[in-house]
Amino acid sequence: MTTKKSKTVKWGEEPKIGWWEAMYLPAIAGGLATAIKHAFSGRTTTRQYPDVEPEIPPNYRGVHRLNRDEEGRVKCVACYMCQTACPANCIEIIAAPAPKDDPHWKDRDKFPQTFTIDELRCIYCGMCEEACPVDAIELTSVYDLTGYTRKELIFDKEKLLSVFDETSTAGKDPVRTNRGALGPASVEAATASQGPPPPGRGSHG
Amino acid sequence: MFEYLKQSWPTLWPTLGAIGVILAFVPVLGLYMTFIERKLAAYVQDRLGPNRVGPFGILQAIADAIKLFLKEQIIPDHVYTFLYFIAPTFSLMTAMFALVVMPFGPVPTEYTEGFRYIVAPGIDIGIMMMIAISSLSAYGIILGGWASNNKYSLYGAIRSCAQFISYEIPLGLSIIGIIAASGSLNIEQIVSSQGGAIWNWNIFWQPLALIVFFTSALAETNRLPFDLAECEQELVGGFHTEYGGIKFVLFFLAEYTHVVTVSFLTALLFFGGWHFPGLTGPVDANLGGMLLRTFVLVFKVTMVVGFIMLLRWSLPRFRFDQLMGLAWKGLIPLALLNFLCVAIVLTYDLPKHYLALTALFLVAGSMVSARHLQHTINRPRSEGRPATNVNLTESAI
Known part of the structure; x- marks a missing residue:
């Protein structure tokens, strides 16, 4: 049984060591110089995480939030676009007809009665916010999501709205906020601008 | 017994004192060397090292000791x-x-x-x-x-x-x-x-x-x-x-x-x-x-x-064969060379300056031994060993 070198197998070769390197001492001096240079450079890559929070880029895809419109209502119109687009099937919406006799809700046909996102199942791909026609669902830069049980990480509508309240008051809005067409959920915004209609989806930069 | 102790006390206490110093310092030194080593390692690798326990992480060694001693x-x-x-x-x-x-x-x-x-x-x-x-x-x-x-x-x-x-x-x-x-x-x-x-x-x-x-x-x-x-x-x-x-x-x-x-x-x-x-x-x-x-x-x-x-x-x-090569092909001949130089200088009562020759031998000798070591290092792994590297694609056929 001999080791015949086949043409189909690529055999790795160890790098050859020259005379100079086999003397060890110059190579050791070089290695020490590198070590000392790093030791005294004063440059560290350590992040002191709990003490110093990292700077999260504003286009980070973290925990979801459900946006509110100007009147403080949930912006979502329960169109099921995000639930359909979600590749991980983590969004579950139950729609309800908007209360017609309430003047507060007269510009809406539907609103989400429940809006549940399983944050553990989500893969944070951002396709829900791509799909949303009214920019109601957005991924924030909140990254440190923890919990003791699986149950408490299934976010309902109130929890998602509270994420909006927290992030918007802390000034941590995602860059994508108010990016696309707003739709009928905020008529006031469309009438107030008086300009040409906002650019549709796909033309944003 | 007591009399004997009393007599030998002047020569006994310095020894006991020195033993005490060593027994007291070596464990503490060992503990703190781990701390210094971790810090140094961190700085070499562009990190910060232990800095949680005490200012500058100075109590880390003690925390480590307590942890290790209380282990099951x-x-x-x-x-x-x-x-x-x-x-x-x-x-x-x-x-x-x-x-x-x-x-x-x-x-x-x-x-x-x-x-x-x-x-x-x-x-x-x-x-x-x-x-x-x-x-x-x-x-x-x-x-x-x-x-x-x-x-x-x-x-x-x-x-x-x-x-x-x-x-x-x-x-x-x-x-x-x-x-x-x-x-x-x-x-x-x-x-x-x-x-x-x-x-x-x-x-x-x-x-x-x-x-x-x-x-x-x-x-x-x-x-x-x-x-x-x-x-x-x-x-x-x-x-x-x-x-x-x-x-x-x-x-x-x-x-x-x-x-x-x-x-x-x-x-x-x-x-x-x-x-x-x-x-x-x-x-x-x-x-x-x-x-x-x-x-x-x-x-x-x-x-x-x-x-x-x-x-x-x-x-x-x-690598282990390199380790052995370094000792037997590199260091032992060099040590013998050094001893030879010293022996010649001492035997013939030559001035001490001749010992500077060892510095020259350091260069020359390490160059020669490096030639041997180079061969050891570059030797293919399969040479002189049973052929264990069976070509899988061929044996499968």
């Missing part, structure tokens, strides 16, 4: 219990025992009353005893590897055994030159022969001996780049795989005690010990001079320790 004592089912317990204690005992003849401060060559910076002053075979004792520390590792009843531990122990045997030879040979030049085995005598000008330090006369000595001593400490006995990637933890808690601490402490021993020996034999230009006069004239000299010695030792730690983070581990 687990005795695996498959070990030989007696040897399993003996091994770490033996390891530490030999490491500490070598410190008996080690001056940790200025010691005059004549015996004096009162406290001395050494446990056993004026031992005429000092350096030989130290080498003999420190070579016993292989037993601790071998016993540990054997008692663990575990293939990986045994592999580590066997490697360590082979390494100890190989590196004992250049270690001893490199010191012979120093001993011959200073004419004594007594460490205090060797140091006092380097007094006066800075040019009297042995490093300037026998740099070749320093390289050989330091390399082989580093191999004796079982540290990187020579830590094949415990190399994590191949042997889990090597000889101390089955050890935990306080038993592991003893092994660990033994390793660091070895580092201290080696650093002290390097400073004493090659860097003039407590001598420094400007520090003249008898070593035990007054307390200030003694403290200053102690500081000088400790400073030199600290430098060597720091160098050993830096080496750990600069060099990769040797």
